[in-house]
Amino acid sequence: MGMMAKMRSLAPWFILSVGGLFVLFMVLSDSKITTLARANNNIVGEINGEEITYQDFAKMVEQYRKNQVAQTGKDISEDQMDAFRDQVWDALVTQKLIDEKMKEYGITVTDQEIVDAIKGPNPPQILKQYFIDSTGNFNREAYDAAIMDPKNKQAMIEAENLIRQQLLQQKLQDYLAASVIVSEGEIKRKFIDQNIKISADWALFSFLIVPDSLVSVSDDEIQNYYDEHKEDYKLEERRKLKYVLFKKQPSADDSMYIRKNLEAIVSKLQNDTGTFKTYVEIYSDKPYAQQTVALDELPEEAANLLYKAKPGTVVGPVLTDEGYVVYRLVKKVKSKEPVVRASHILVKVKDNNEDEAKKKIYEIYNELKKGANFEELAREKSDDGTSRFGGDLGWFSKGLMVPEFERVAFKGRIGEILKPVRTQFGYHVIKVTGRTNNKYVIEKIVNQIKPSATTLDEIYNAAKDFAYLAQKNDFENEAKLMKYKVVESLPFTEDARSIPGIGNSKALLKFTFENGVGDVSDVYKVPAGYVVAMISEILPAGYKPLEEVKTQISRKLKKEKKIEKTLEMAADAKKKIGGDNGDVTMVKTYYPKARVSNVKDFTATGTIPGVGRDYAFINYALTAEIGKVSDPIKSNIGSYLIKVTQRTKFDSTMYSLQKKFLRDNLLKQKKARFFSEWIKKLKEEADIVDNRYMFYR
Numbered sequence: 001m002g003m004m005a006k007m008r009s010l011a012p013w014f015i016l017s018v019g020g021l022f023v024l025f026m027v028l029s030d031s032k033i034t035t036l037a038r039a040n041n042n043i044v045g046e047i048n049g050e051e052i053t054y055q056d057f058a059k060m061v062e063q064y065r066k067n068q069v070a071q072t073g074k075d076i077s078e079d080q081m082d083a084f085r086d087q088v089w090d091a092l093v094t095q096k097l098i099d100e101k102m103k104e105y106g107i108t109v110t111d112q113e114i115v116d117a118i119k120g121p122n123p124p125q126i127l128k129q130y131f132i133d134s135t136g137n138f139n140r141e142a143y144d145a146a147i148m149d150p151k152n153k154q155a156m157i158e159a160e161n162l163i164r165q166q167l168l169q170q171k172l173q174d175y176l177a178a179s180v181i182v183s184e185g186e187i188k189r190k191f192i193d194q195n196i197k198i199s200a201d202w203a204l205f206s207f208l209i210v211p212d213s214l215v216s217v218s219d220d221e222i223q224n225y226y227d228e229h230k231e232d233y234k235l236e237e238r239r240k241l242k243y244v245l246f247k248k249q250p251s252a253d254d255s256m257y258i259r260k261n262l263e264a265i266v267s268k269l270q271n272d273t274g275t276f277k278t279y280v281e282i283y284s285d286k287p288y289a290q291q292t293v294a295l296d297e298l299p300e301e302a303a304n305l306l307y308k309a310k311p312g313t314v315v316g317p318v319l320t321d322e323g324y325v326v327y328r329l330v331k332k333v334k335s336k337e338p339v340v341r342a343s344h345i346l347v348k349v350k351d352n353n354e355d356e357a358k359k360k361i362y363e364i365y366n367e368l369k370k371g372a373n374f375e376e377l378a379r380e381k382s383d384d385g386t387s388r389f390g391g392d393l394g395w396f397s398k399g400l401m402v403p404e405f406e407r408v409a410f411k412g413r414i415g416e417i418l419k420p421v422r423t424q425f426g427y428h429v430i431k432v433t434g435r436t437n438n439k440y441v442i443e444k445i446v447n448q449i450k451p452s453a454t455t456l457d458e459i460y461n462a463a464k465d466f467a468y469l470a471q472k473n474d475f476e477n478e479a480k481l482m483k484y485k486v487v488e489s490l491p492f493t494e495d496a497r498s499i500p501g502i503g504n505s506k507a508l509l510k511f512t513f514e515n516g517v518g519d520v521s522d523v524y525k526v527p528a529g530y531v532v533a534m535i536s537e538i539l540p541a542g543y544k545p546l547e548e549v550k551t552q553i554s555r556k557l558k559k560e561k562k563i564e565k566t567l568e569m570a571a572d573a574k575k576k577i578g579g580d581n582g583d584v585t586m587v588k589t590y591y592p593k594a595r596v597s598n599v600k601d602f603t604a605t606g607t608i609p610g611v612g613r614d615y616a617f618i619n620y621a622l623t624a625e626i627g628k629v630s631d632p633i634k635s636n637i638g639s640y641l642i643k644v645t646q647r648t649k650f651d652s653t654m655y656s657l658q659k660k661f662l663r664d665n666l667l668k669q670k671k672a673r674f675f676s677e678w679i680k681k682l683k684e685e686a687d688i689v690d691n692r693y694m695f696y697r
Contacts, residue, residue, distance in 0.1 A: 045089070046689040047096040054695055061088045082525065085696060086506070097682045102168065105175055109167040114160055117167065118147060124163055176678055177671040187662050191655050193604035198621045199646040203587040204595040204611065205569045206638040207562035215561040217554050225553050226546050233544040238491035239512050242475065243502065243533035244484045245526070246463040250451045258324050258447045262317040265445065266326055269314055276314070276328045276443050284445040285323070290330060292441050295339045295395040302327055303395050306440050307341075323448035330441040337398065341434030342409045343391035345377060346384035348426040361420045361427035368417045374431050383426065395434065405430070463523045463530040471520045475534040491539050503527040507693025525696070566639040569594070570632035574641055580628045584643045598645075617642065 045052045065084070069075050076084050102108075117124055123143065131143040146152060226233070265283055269276070280288040295303040302325065305315040309329045316326035345364055349357040364381055368374060375390030382391055398406060404423045412418045412432040420427050451459070469478045479486045490500040494513045498504045508524040512535055521533045569591060577586040588596050599608050604618050611617060616635040624630060624644040633640040 205566035210562040248529035
């Protein structure tokens with residue numbers, strides 16, 4: 001242990017780096033998180049009989065959260081916490097199960113093994129990477145000095161833990177995967193797939209070219225298929241819920257608060273010498289950026305304000321899809337793409353009465369020329385939806401309006417009432433209200449409109465009140481009295497990833513399958529807010545009825561019969577083009593609907609243009625006789641005729657050079673897959689009780 005004590009060192013920056021990496025191996029952590037006092041009413045779950053207390057789990061969640069913040073610089077939002085807790089729970093389950101197996105297998109790592117790893121000729125990459133100089137060389141002298149420096153004691157403790165977990169994981173994987181091997185055939189096939197290049201002419205007879213009239217499926221065939229494949233239509237027990245969703249959405253007060261807060265910030269900006277960027281970094285929900293935009297790319301209110309603004313001006317707050325936004329105009333830059341703002345009055349041609357529409361539009365035009373108010377006439381007489389806005393179309397660039405309208409609008413002078421123009425929509429009178437050849441360089445402060453803590457409390461309390469009444473009385477009657485909308489979900493199974501219409505909620509899923517019809521839940525938190533639900537129906541396990549899947553089976557059988565027809569077509573086409581020595585490109589002469597093409601230098605790992613990855617095509621092409629037209633080759637999309645025109649030979653020398661690399665790579669992949677499947681099986685066989693829903697609603 002003397003050597004271990006001496007090695008506990010490293011600089012503060014190194015402490016942070018190693019500490020941040022620690023989360024990657026927490027799955028195998030030997031931390032004692034279950035030493036706190038336990039109480040029967042404080043247990044969030046059990047893993048093979050080992051109880052997990054709420055305090056232990058909450059402590060682990062917080063540790064994971066801190067590690068993620070250290071790695072990414074971003075905290076976990078409230079909306080993400082449920083999913084984050086699920087990840088931590090899964091990691092905890094994995095950790096506990098692996099710890100059990102390590103004890104069972106007697107897998108340990110000694111202190112000396114850690115010393116050897118750190119002090120050895122090839123130190124762990126997680127440490128070594130911090131001592132690579134600008135030329136890419138490992139500075140051993142600086143590394144040795146750092147690990148022996150007493151100032152770095154805490155970082156070295158964390159480094160030892162991290163390396164211990166790596167060694168434990170490696171030993172466990174080696175133990176489990178001792179029987180995993182890679183055969184010579186697998187290595188050779190991998191080499192062939194990556195290196196053998198093939199060129200071929202081909203014709204595809206897709207099942208889609210076979211008319212429905214050429215195939216038929218009888219009721220007896222459908223029945224026989226259903227009987228033979230009944231397990232394909234097996235249904236687990238399913239349940240349905242009726243529920244009321246209390247959405248998490250901001251109130252008018254929340255919106256007003258954000259607006260007033262931004263108004264105060266704008267007022268402060270007027271008299272502050274600080275930069276706008278500083279304000280963005282302090283107050284904005286989105287990071288600082290300068291954007292160059294055209295007016296038609298901005299919300300209408302923002303576009304109108306910036307159009308009139310001078311560089312340096314701050315405008316807003318403006319309500320947008322992002323929330324409330326304050327803009328600062330940095331500068332205007334010239335653009336080759338003009339943008340126009342215009343208003344119009346539309347008279348539609350009704351009942352093909354062209355003369356009447358034309359007469360009406362000219363009456364409107366004459367009124368406007370005499371000084372009538374454009375906005376008022378638009379509200380009164382326009383047949384367009386923009387009439388309620390006084391005919392305002394906002395800002396638009398070329399290509400967004402129909403050509404006849406656009407030609408007039410982009411030529412008109414600002415404020416001019418333009419002569420009526422006919423488009424596919426009817427007759428328009430247009431007034432250009434703005435024009436610019438500028439783009440606008442902007443900065444912005446964005447405040448998203450989110451429900452406040454007070455609003456969330458009010459929403460939750462409303463849900464809680466409803467749950468109380470619905471449990472005492474009748475669920476649907478109470479919802480009707482309180483004017484809440486009741487929605488019924490589609491059926492779902494116990495292993496569903498989410499509840500239709502509600503989303504992911506393991507707690508509500510657990511409630512649904514542990515209670516009976518008519519039972520009303522407490523309040524559960526779901527992605528969109530809070531939900532109170534009633535179990536409305538239990539559908540027992542069984543099989544989908546034949547009538548429900550009859551169309552599906554009929555379609556499947558028809559496709560199979562069509563593919564058989566394509567085999568006949570391909571066989572006939574081969575004869576007509578000259579048999580084995582024929583020209584595949586001639587297939588079109590006899591079967592115009594067949595797809596005929598060629599492919600050059602493709603490999604088994606690539607895709608075939610026009611086809612994609614078709615294993616029937618690839619497997620034939622890898623071994624086919626060069627220059628010979630194939631017999632019909634059946635695929636799941638039809639049938640092929642293929643003539644391989646060229647294929648590179650197997651290069652024994654290159655294979656020898658690549659063999660070790662290919663073997664190591666394949667072995668690594670197989671071991672990783674084996675370990676992943678072992679973990680999955682471990683979880684399936686474990687006795688796991690998850691009662692977190694009782695603590696996180």
